[in-house]
Amino acid sequence: MITRWLMNDRGGAVMLGVLLLAALVVPLANLGIGADSPLHVSTYTVTLLGKYLCYAVLALALDLVWGYCGVLSLGHGAFFALGGYAMGMYLMRQIGERGVYGNPLLPDFMVFLNWERLPWYWHGFDMFWFALVMVALAPGLLAFVFGWLAFRSRVTGVYLSIITQALTYALMLAFFRNEMGFGGNNGLTDFKDLLGFDLQADATRVSLFLASAALLAIAYVACRHITGSRLGRVVVAVRDAENRARFLGYRVENYKLWVFTFSAVLAGLAGALYVPQVGIINPSEFQPLNSIELVIWVAVGGRGTLWGAAAGAVLVNYAKTSFTAVLPEVWLFALGALFVLTTLLLPRGLAGLLRNRGEAR
């Protein structure tokens, strides 16, 4: 069965192939080849690639709700950040006595604020499995409650996009506050190790890169499984003719709700792998601009294709890295121009371009 859908999904097959290749070559080129060789891949690059892969998972998550279900979320960065914070809390608790203040229980910022006790919601985060559950549960629950309210009231289109944007903005303001207990505007940082492995070690970095690649591959297969099932066709039906689906007996709200929640969980997982690689999570991850950039990645890659969205995330972020190294002020303008140009010239994104080529041949 798997071979059959890989045959029908050339883009996906290529993407999984490239991932597999990268998973074999990158560790070898980092750990196996000496730093003096031109074939060596630096740890900095490995981490950068791992970061791109996390973005690609986030793009997949958005493509599922936007490309297939027609729900344009302008707040998906919030779910990514929540997953990141859950992981960050675990990493903070791992620091233990090695913090600046040497407090075995309280993270530095709490000692700094003269807090006596660990807030109740920080309990349990010393256990990895608990943190993992929260990585999925926090964004999933938020998406479920938000979606339940929004979809049941039949909020759609631009209005829905605006309230998702408001959601992430509100969360950003909340996380900025010191009283919230998430480190205020500094966020969570100075992480030492994960599951006992030193986060600065090359081998840990490579493992995180591999985990990101694995997450992307699994997320892709899961999303493809959903879009290929009857559920996937109902979702497309809801996108294209919501009322028709409703009058056929589908509870449109439930469909949107489950897809939205699943997508949020996926975004949370991506955030959780992102944080140990970049070494910090702070409220700026909630900023509305991040969610909008995410929409641009998906639009550039080609929405409604999954692999296109993932490729778009990697390409645009590669461009961002290269661009900001030379002309940091210009990047936002370049991004805006990119979005306008894709909308006008490539409404189906790069994936659409490739597909047209294929059809013309």
Place this chain on the structure above:
Amino acid sequence: MTPLLRRDRVFDFLAPPLPPDALLDTRHGPILYLEDISVSFDGFKALDDLSLYIDDGELRCIIGPNGAGKTTMMDVITGRTRPDTGSAWFGSRVDLLRLDEPAIAGAGIGRKFQKPTVFEKLSVVQNLELACHGDKAVWRTLLAALDADQRATVAGVLDTIGLAGHAHREAGALSHGQKQWLEIGMLLTQRPRLLLLDEPVAGMTQEEIERTAELFRALAGAHSVVVVEHDMEFVRSIANKVTVLHEGRVLVEGDMQAVQNDPRVIEVYLGE
């Protein structure tokens, strides 16, 4: 009133769907009762104390000038518009005003929109499969494929609507008349007891119209069919009983002959 029916727009993730026919009670004759229904939009009365009864197995045509309220009436029956006053019952036990659109569809009412609406990005056969009777809960559609009975229904309907040769074409690529048929086919796979068809032959060729008339006549009996149509030729070819709607009320009801010769009807149509 069973508690099961008291759920108005509630998320019933776990509740089983209404078992077809378990609740439908037509022993008292009509399958659809509309009584004293009024709907107003910003003070304008689209339906004005409308009362209408459709018998089980009947084929009823509803005609009337533009803006008479025909589509609004269907909106009320299918749960899209809530009337200001009045009551609407499906059989003698299902209170339509307490159900939302999916529940009404699940109870056995199928509706074709005035503007043909199919899922353009999906293939013809996928459209029919989506509409097919059966459990429409999220988890079922993720995990379960169609069963043999459902697949047989789809294959049968594909033949009935004459689109077997186009089964794997994208629905968006069909002609207008074919889309109309596909939408009718979707209603059929849904296995409703009552079909509401809003202008089903608009945009069809003469030959297609004749085949549609044949199909509707065959459907009546096992199904109750309500057809809204402007095409008088078509109405004449299928109608036993015709209801004329005008300004949100029933103007005249009777057989085609009587209706056509009624001075009030002539006035309404000439007055246009």
